[in-house]
Amino acid sequence: MPAPGPSPTLLDAVFAQRGRHAPGLVGDGFSHSHDQVFRAACARAALLVRLLAEQRAPYPHVGLLLDNTPEYAYWLQACALAGATAVGINPTRRGPDLLRDIRHTDCALVVTGRRRLPLLDGLALTVPVLDSDSDGPGYAALLAEHRDAAPPAVLPAPDTRVLLTFTSGSTGAPKAVVCSQQRLARAGDKLRTMYRLTADDTGYACMPLFHGNATMALWAPMLLAGGTVALRPVFSASGFLEDVRRYRAGYFTYVGRAISYVLATEERPDDADSPLRLGFGTEAGAVDAARFEARFGCRLVEGYGSSEGGCNLRQDPAAPAGAVGREGSGPDDDLAVVDPETGEERPRSRFDASGRLLNGAEAIGELVNRTARAGFEGYWRNPEAGAARVRRGWYWTGDLFHRDAEGWFHFAGRSADWLRVDSENLAVADIENILGRWPEAEAVAVYAVPDPVAGDQVMAAVQLRPGADTVAAGLARRLAEFLAAQPDLGTKMPPRFVRFVARMPATATHKTAKTGLRAERWRTDDPVLWRPYGTAADAGAGYRPLTGDDLEKIDALFAEHGRTAWS
Known part of the structure; x- marks a missing residue:
């Protein structure tokens, strides 16, 4: 040959x-x-x-x-x-x-x-x-x-x-x-x-x-x-199948919740009658990927990667449930899960019979590529960020993983200071700065909570100023009006959930303590406003109080997609 x-x-x-x-x-x-x-x-x-x-x-x-x-x-x-x-x-x-x-x-x-x-x-x-x-x-x-x-x-x-x-x-x-x-x-x-x-x-x-x-x-x-x-000028779930048939498209790419939006369209008996054979992307979720293939006859290949190109993993049909991949993007890649502070490789992860991780505290670390630079070509006018990404001659992803005894990598979460909504990374500080302008807010903390399908949703904790009107209907209206008036609020930034705390939790050094907030999610005795899950165009929807019935529906939505908000 x-x-x-x-x-x-x-x-x-x-x-x-x-x-x-x-x-x-x-x-x-x-x-x-x-x-x-x-x-x-x-x-x-x-x-x-x-x-x-x-x-x-x-x-x-x-x-x-x-x-x-x-x-x-x-x-x-x-x-x-x-x-x-x-x-x-x-x-x-x-x-x-x-x-x-x-x-x-x-x-x-x-x-x-x-x-x-x-x-x-x-x-x-x-x-x-x-x-x-x-x-x-x-x-x-x-x-x-x-x-x-x-x-x-x-x-x-x-x-x-x-x-x-x-x-x-x-x-x-x-x-x-x-x-x-x-x-x-x-x-x-x-x-x-x-x-x-x-x-x-x-x-x-x-x-x-x-x-x-x-x-x-x-x-x-x-x-x-x-x-x-x-x-397609802008993504359309309702136009997806019509487009691929019209143009005889066999390959497409996707990110974030795009797959779930397509699955939310009305099913038809001839859905599988299309030229589609392969979709490549990230964060579809295993349940939605299986549903998509069953309905449209098209396999989805999930991957892990970034625009920086320093580390890429692709889904392997032989991978166990929950694993992202086992090999890097190139034959010379040297991927490892290491302690972010010392660089020492973490022990391999272990699971019980039901697939629950037994040693997360010792096994979870940051995914790195120990190949020099690993294809990363830097950031424009940001040498400090580039230096943080490439240390010890390794490429540091900033994402948490663990690796099992067979060498499969499992995604474990993202840095506490940023989140990913619909496959777009958002800096927590940017959203906090915007919410901090609200005249009724005394203190603000923003953090990631799980999305029912994949990735994250934005949640905020707000401590109101003394004397603020806390009637839920009026608070919801004023919050929505404030956010709508902010010129630098991107379309993916508005919080899905807003929790109102009597006093913002703080560490001994007076930094906001987000660990407990993040762990409690939306299940709290504090008042919570939310924008209900809906279609892809719901970003402008108003807020309303989160009720007990809403909590049950949210749990059911996670279960429908084979996920849990509390792992």
């Missing part, structure tokens, strides 16, 4: 589109061939080079504040051709936080569309903003000048930075993860090979392209395979 050839580069895949008339990008109302995509990318690369020269920008960074439209794919490839960096701007960020993200990543220009343009209103931006939906003389006229542009004469090297992807750390504002062309190509080629994606396949991009899941696990592997990418 001949030895495998060298792995393709990102530019190899971009240039392979030239002259190909098979569909490259499809979606509602459009179908563009690979050659059309290539020409569109060349035009934008030429425009980009011109604008950067006019700006005399110190960094060739392009902020993409876009839904999943052809423009997003065009600009990703334009950046690759021009040696520039695409910055995925998270549209759930608001006001000062959104402005901070754009400034922190040194964007020389921002490309947006009609739906997202209002998010920039009132922000003190000092860089050009291109409205890609404009019918006026601006964007269209600029592109017309470069319609027949050739690819750049000098092409970037494989180690050129091509992406900055935001991810939240344990404290402070989101960090921008650096990703080079060669790392993006490696990630895409690995999945292309693993899941046997070819030019005949269509990948359904229903997750936002600003997120590493869609860019690294769908767009990149489909580009390297020469296949078709079907774009």
